[in-house]
Amino acid sequence: MKLMRVGQLGAERPVAEDDGVTYDLLPLTAEIDGAFLADGGIGRVRRALADGDLEPVDVTGERVGAPVARPHAVWCIGMNYAAHAAESGSAPPEVPVLFFKTPNTVVGPHDDVLIPRGSTRTDWEVELAVVVGRRARYLDSPADAAAHIAGYTISNDVSERELQLEVSGGQWSKGKCAETFNPLGPALVPAEELDPASLRLTSSVNGEPRQDSTTADLIFDVHHLLWHLSQVAVLEPGDVINTGTPQGVALSGRFPYLRDGDTVELSIQGIGTQRQRVRQA
Structure with missing residues (x-):
């Protein structure tokens, strides 16, 4: 279902x-x-x-449309795949790296992605997204997290790298909150119907492969992330957690950044595929 x-x-x-x-x-x-x-x-x-x-x-x-309406918050985890941390020039984190997106970045899985005015470094990121089903506050252990997860979907954590890393003042969210920067969907798969431990994630641009990995390479798994976040914040039903992206993004220097007219396609095993056309804002 x-x-x-x-x-x-x-x-x-x-x-x-x-x-x-x-x-x-x-x-x-x-x-x-x-x-x-x-x-x-x-x-x-x-x-x-x-x-x-x-x-x-x-x-x-x-x-x-996005499979969940009006999320209270979009929680995002950075550098949660070791290979992606390496291509970003960073050591794997010892604790989850947290940043935020505004909820109004969330759009449908096939809606256009808009490159911000003046941007030359807009990037794609395929991610497994967790949707919270029950309020989570000070969970005792990661084992308690499963009961608080409604299900899973696909997120494209679109990023403007200059704003994120060079004009940020140290806070990544400046490069993460442009309009259309979080395509979500196409579907919400109930938690009991999908094992998040080893799902294949892929992305392509104009039909050319970019990312290809599995959630088995997550540094912090889904249950650990939800437990950890519940220690520092209260997670509300409908909240979205972007769990991190694997290697293969433009930030690596191996691929060009997104340009007007590009088509981005992202898939996760057991959930489906989303596809966006890239346009100038």
Whole structure:
């Protein structure tokens, strides 16, 4: 089962895909958001599907929105793959590196990515994204994290490297918060239906391979990250956690940065594929 939101920006409606058939979720909820997740919404969808209570719906040709609406926060982990830390010129971190994106960076998985005015160093980053399902505060151990995860999706942690690293004053978020800088989706896969321990992540630009790795190479795994974040902040239902990107980005010097007209494609095993056209802002 996969949960999705389809429709024009600001007017998305919830659907569920199960065994190749898409079902309308409006009889159950008007939205896939933090309140829906915290109130056992995924379980209700699963029961309704099993009972045959939902009607199939044709969404062919419709825009796909981000699979969770209005996240309270977008938490981002930096340099969480050893090879990516190395290509960035840094040693692997001893504790998770945290920065933030504003929630309004989140767009649909196939929406355009806009290069900021004057930018020549806009970069792509395929990431496994965790969506929080229950409030997490001072978890006792990483083993407690699983009960607080609603599911997983794909994030493109788009970055403007000059703003991030040279004009930042030391805070990465300046290069992370431009409009459209967090395509999310296409689907939210419930946590119990996907093992995040060894998922293949890939990215390409104009059909040319860029990143190809697995989450087995994460320095800090998903459960450790959620536990760690809960020690320094309160995680709310619907929050998104970008867990880091593997090697193969333009920052490495091996590939050109994004330019107007480029097409970026990102995939994660078991979740799906997102594709964006790059345009100048």
